[in-house]
Amino acid sequence: MSQQMGGQPILILKEGSSRTRGRDAQSINISAAKAVASAVRTTLGPRGMDKMLVDTIGDVVITNDGVTILKEMDIEHPAAKMMVEVAKTQDDEVGDGTTTAVVVAGELLKRAEDLLEQDVHPTVIAQGYRKAAEKAIELLNEIAIDVEPGDEEILMKIAGTAMTGKGAEAAKDKLCDLVVRAVTMVADEDGTVDTDYVKVEKKVGGSIEDSEIVEGMLIDKERVHPAMPKKVEEANILLLNAAVEFKKTEVDAEINITSPDQLQMFLDEEERMIRNIVDKIVASGANVLFCQKGIDDIAQHYLAKSGVFAVRRVKKSDMEKLARATGASLVSSIDAISPEELGYAGLVEEQKVSGEDMIFVKKCKNPKAVSMIIKGGTEHVVDELDRAIEDALRVVEVAIRDKKFVVGGGSPEIELSLRLREYAATVGGRAQLAIEAFATALEIIPRTLAENAGLDPIDTLVDLRAAHEKGQKTAGLDVYTGKAGDMLALGVVEPLRVKTQAISSAAEAAVMILRIDDVIASAKSAGPSPEEMAAMGGGMGGMGGMGGMPPM
Known part of the structure; x- marks a missing residue:
């Protein structure tokens, strides 16, 4: 990129930078985004296929989940990365509908491309898409059913x-x-x-x-000592966030021991301290102990003798869930142990699951974590x-x-498509073209469902449109019969937010990609890397001898 002034080119960008402008930039970005959409398109719907992804070290993931596929694919192109963001947002917000969101975004861009060829300005398309998305969400709220x-x-x-x-x-x-x-x-x-x-x-x-x-918690651990009971009924559970071991001094202290008796006293005292802690635990009435930190060997012995079922180094997240499930409080100091802090479970036992020991905390009174x-x-x-x-x-x-849901099976998309076309006529102007393009783009969902089920997409769309024209608002594609069916009766339903989020994030991503008319990519740094320089013999006269090497 250079500007001619008096025959002298002025370099603005670093050499080696690339710049793509205008229609070229748009078509490259749109192609990249469409490629991402087509990668997940075949996974949509009950008859969708799965993808097998193999990473550099040979780990295999076989999945049908849009967001997982896109996360596992190493995507390089910046516009394509935006499509991955759409799927991630959908996943974070609702957890499902990731494929739908990406496929709709891809189709919106494809329709926009046709309009760009007719010389409709990108800003006009963007404005129309925004209006259409707002209207679509309004319409979705109207057709949603309460639950x-x-x-x-x-x-x-x-x-x-x-x-x-x-x-x-x-x-x-x-x-x-x-x-x-x-x-x-x-x-x-x-x-x-x-x-x-x-x-x-x-x-x-x-x-x-x-x-x-x-109905309670499952912990992937085993009890600390084989002499402990495997099963405790009517368990009083203590959740301890402190180590059951001898307290070391906080400051560096030096202890001079001059005779064997003193050493023995020192060791006895250590043991006595640990016995005190165990006595405290037993005195509180606890017969099950989950400890987030360590449990000393001597403590294990005493706990086992007292018949306490103990587990050590339990994850913090598990401790919080245990607290919710059993009603116990997390105790973080040995001195704070008291009967009031304990939780209750009808049964705590260690069982083998697929050859590994796991601890089941069951029969909780009102488990708020399961x-x-x-x-x-x-x-x-x-x-x-x-x-x-x-x-x-x-x-x-x-x-x-x-507390709201809509039916699935491509039904809301067909309904929106019809309603948006009516709405487009009232808007008029060039924006009308964009709203109509949005309406057509939404039909990609029933169309893809039909294609993935091996049905004829055109016949299917005609069928569905006819049903909706007659006022059957819940008519969608029954992929098993290949005909339009009542999705509500068939039980194909999903939360309203799956659709509203998918449409709004797809529209936002499409508008963002459309408005880009210039892609300026910095140069990958030319010349050998510092490591290579060192290998070449470091010195080389400070590279001075090589004339006009651009600074790296």
């Missing part, structure tokens, strides 16, 4: 929709039941839910059907199950929080 947090049947269907098409489908009913039970258990009185309190443990072995929910064990034949199956359950948990959480 009560106690309506388990609908929540099961919402969880089911999130799992359909992923590896979890084989045991969908069983898993949906687990998900809904888990979420309703951890819900607080005011209806807020935090799915962080549902702990999901993966274990390879057994089949999907063996997955279960533990655990799920997911099992499957191979590691890949279990990982994909975990992702499916994660999505289902989040979606049920969102549905309970927002």
Whole structure:
């Protein structure tokens, strides 16, 4: 990039920098974004296929989850990275609908390209897209249906929709039941839910059907001493965030021992201190101890003699969940141990799960934290199950929080498409073209669902449009019959936020990519790296002899 002035070129950018301008820049960015959308497009819907991703060290991920695919792909192009951001936002906000968001964003850009060729200015398209997105969200709110947090049947269907098409489908009913039970258990009185309190443990072995929910906590540890009981009923649980060991002095102290008796006294005193701590624990009435720090060997012995079931070095996150599940308080000093701080569980026991010891804390009175064990034949199956359950948990959480849902199966997109075309006519002007393009772009969802199910996309769209024209607002594509069906009756439902978030983030990303008309990329630094310089013999006269080398 240089400016001619009096025959002397003036360099503005560093040599080797590249610049792409105008229509070229737009078409390159749009192509990159479309490529990302096409990468995940085939995974959409109940008949979607999976992707196998192999990284540099040969680890394999097999998944149907849009955001996982995009995170695992090493994406270089800056416009393509924006599409990955769309999927991440969708995942953080709602947990499901990542593929939808990316596919819609890709299609919006594709439609915008047609308009750019007709010389519609990018700003006009951006303005039209914004209006259309606002209107779409307004329309979605109108067609949304209310759901009560106690309506388990609908929540099961919402969880089911999130799992359909992923590896979890084989045991969908069983898993949906687990998900809904888990979420309703951890819900607080005011209806807020935090799915962080549902702990999901993966274990390879057994089949999907063996997955279960533990009304309480599951901890991947074993008791510290074999002489401790394996099973404690009517457990009074102490959660301790302090080490059960001899207290060392805080300051550097020197102890001079001059005779063997003194040494013996010193050791006895150490032991006595530890016995005191154990006595304190036992005196509080605790018969189960979860300790976040270490438990000394001598302490282990005394605890075992007193019949206390103890576990050490429990993760902080697990301690917090245990506190919620059992009603215990986290005690951070030995002196603060008292009967009031204890929690309760009907049963604490160590069991073998797929050959590994795990501790089950069950039969809690009102568990506000629960655990799920997911099992499957191979590691890949279990990982994909975990992702499916994660999505289902989040979606049920969102549905309970927002208390609104819409039907799936491409139905809301067709409805929006029709309504937006009516709206476009009222707006007029060039923006009308952009709103119509937005309406057409939304049809990519039912279209893709049809393609992935091996159906004819055009026949399907005609079918669906006809049904919606007749006022069947919940008509969507039933991929199993290939016809338009009532999605509400079929139980294909998802939270309203999945759709609103997908449309708003897709529109925002598309507008952002559209408005770029100039891509200026800095030069990759030319010349040998400092390491190579050193290898070449460092000196080289300070590179002076090489004339006009550009500074690095």
